[in-house]
Amino acid sequence: MARTTGSDGEKTESAIREAAVTLMARYGYEAMSMRQLAAEVGVQAAALYRYFPTKEDLLFTLMREHMEGLIQAWDSARPVNASPAQRLSAYVENHIAFHIERRHATHVSNMELRSLSPERLTRILRMRTAYEKELRAILRDGAEADVFSIDDTGLTAMALIQMMTGVIVWFRPGERLSIAEVTATYLSMTMRLVGARMETEEARHVHEHAQLRA
Amino acid sequence: MARTTGSDGEKTESAIREAAVTLMARYGYEAMSMRQLAAEVGVQAAALYRYFPTKEDLLFTLMREHMEGLIQAWDSARPVNASPAQRLSAYVENHIAFHIERRHATHVSNMELRSLSPERLTRILRMRTAYEKELRAILRDGAEADVFSIDDTGLTAMALIQMMTGVIVWFRPGERLSIAEVTATYLSMTMRLVGARMETEEARHVHEHAQLRA
DNA sequence: GAATTAAATAAACGTTTGTTTTATTAATTC
DNA sequence: GAATTAATAAAACAAACGTTTATTTAATTC
Numbered sequence A, B: 001m002a003r004t005t006g007s008d009g010e011k012t013e014s015a016i017r018e019a020a021v022t023l024m025a026r027y028g029y030e031a032m033s034m035r036q037l038a039a040e041v042g043v044q045a046a047a048l049y050r051y052f053p054t055k056e057d058l059l060f061t062l063m064r065e066h067m068e069g070l071i072q073a074w075d076s077a078r079p080v081n082a083s084p085a086q087r088l089s090a091y092v093e094n095h096i097a098f099h100i101e102r103r104h105a106t107h108v109s110n111m112e113l114r115s116l117s118p119e120r121l122t123r124i125l126r127m128r129t130a131y132e133k134e135l136r137a138i139l140r141d142g143a144e145a146d147v148f149s150i151d152d153t154g155l156t157a158m159a160l161i162q163m164m165t166g167v168i169v170w171f172r173p174g175e176r177l178s179i180a181e182v183t184a185t186y187l188s189m190t191m192r193l194v195g196a197r198m199e200t201e202e203a204r205h206v207h208e209h210a211q212l213r214a
Numbered sequence C: 001g002a003a004t005t006a007a008a009t010a011a012a013c014g015t016t017t018g019t020t021t022t023a024t025t026a027a028t029t030c
Numbered sequence D: 001g002a003a004t005t006a007a008t009a010a011a012a013c014a015a016a017c018g019t020t021t022a023t024t025t026a027a028t029t030c
Helices: A009-027 A034-041 A055-077 A084-101 A103-111 A118-144 A153-165 A179-193 A200-213 B009-027 B034-041 B055-077 B084-101 B103-111 B118-144 B153-165 B179-193 B200-213
Strands: none
Touching: A009 A034, A009 A055, A009 A103, A055 A084, A055 A103, A055 A118, A084 A103, A084 A118, A084 A153, A084 A179, A118 A153, A153 A179, A153 B153, A153 B179, A179 B153, A179 B179, B009 B034, B009 B055, B009 B103, B055 B084, B055 B103, B055 B118, B084 B103, B084 B118, B084 B153, B084 B179, B118 B153, B153 B179
16 A cells, blocks of 8 residues: 555644654653654654654654744733733743643653754753743842842742643643642742732732632 | 673672763663663673663662662651741752752653653652652641641642752752752742741741851 | 682674665646 | 656665673682
8 A cells, every 4th residue: 555545744744743742751752663653643654754854853843843832822921011920920820821731742842852963952942041031031020129039030930940840740631620720829839939029909910810710 | 801800790780870870861761772881881781781680670770779868868857846847948958959969860760750660660659759748748737837828738749849859950060059059049939938937036047057058 | 729609791682773765556737 | 637746555774772692701719
């Protein structure tokens, strides 16, 4: 046999992407073989090479698009003319929602960096740094405006990101807590961690916002 | 050639362990070949099998001993007849110190769980759960005594552990911050995160303790 | 100092890996 | 409806993998 009835390049490509993310998240990039991936998609291994020239190209594509999606999500969600507390609130909500929705892709992006070539690793890390820079800016603004109490802006940003991204390690959809409940709890932990002093007006607004989503 | 001059089983075994932790942390368990490991140690690949029957046995041994070390470290560091805040303080300090000192082994223990057989995975996860249970107990005691403000004990414990363990991702010894400075900052972030209300006496004590180490 | 044990080598095992080549068929184009 | 293009199958590639076997040498024992 050769080309099968109803075969379509676009469908096959997105099937490859989805299966690759799932398999890489479960077994790891190195442990996933191209034959295993092909079997999951329902094609021969050679067919994969029509869409991705090498295994590493496949990995890099998945990672790059994940990071682009994250940055784009924040670009859409970022509030304009908002207080540091409101901006931080939006950042946390966006970060957690995005990472829970794409747990598998996040897993791959965080765990398989070492399988990239140096140049590609640099490109991914640059995107990550740009995204984290946004958080540092929010923390710095809040500290300068004296509405946050922060010892070390860079260190606090790293701690917050590790804490938030860590959700994907233990969170399973449909278990004890909903996404909204998790987000609300993380939001209040974050605000306490940065020592946010909110005026009653703003505090109520942020709180209502969290409640609304919960 | 066969046995080399000055060869010694114990030395070779610990050389294998050290090289394995380093290589696995850098390249990952799957990506590290037994030949690569042997070359790093300075022996032939077959020699490794005198010490570890399979590659997975080697991984499991490293992980088990890492977890045993962590639990043992906490057993030695845990304070008796102490307040929740003091106990939490001790937990954070022990956790960060241990994980920074053994960054490579921590990396392996966190990243390579999926390469273990189901039975061995269960054994490692049981040890991890037992360790985390200690933190949950501290948080629960603090919440019940009304010295901590915590929404969800389990969730807060996970968030704290992710935050603290995340140190190894970005911390490099000898750079901007010392271990003591990092620990002190994480300690104050932790205390704020759990909403610790400390009486002046205790607050001063905890603070002095942190300063002393800094 | 001969016998024994421990530690390591050298070479090969079968299998699996990512990838390439060649051939074949379905869908599209003119 | 013939020609072309896209998609896939089937088979093969060399290289690398974890592991085993047989052998050799250093160190220890008695």
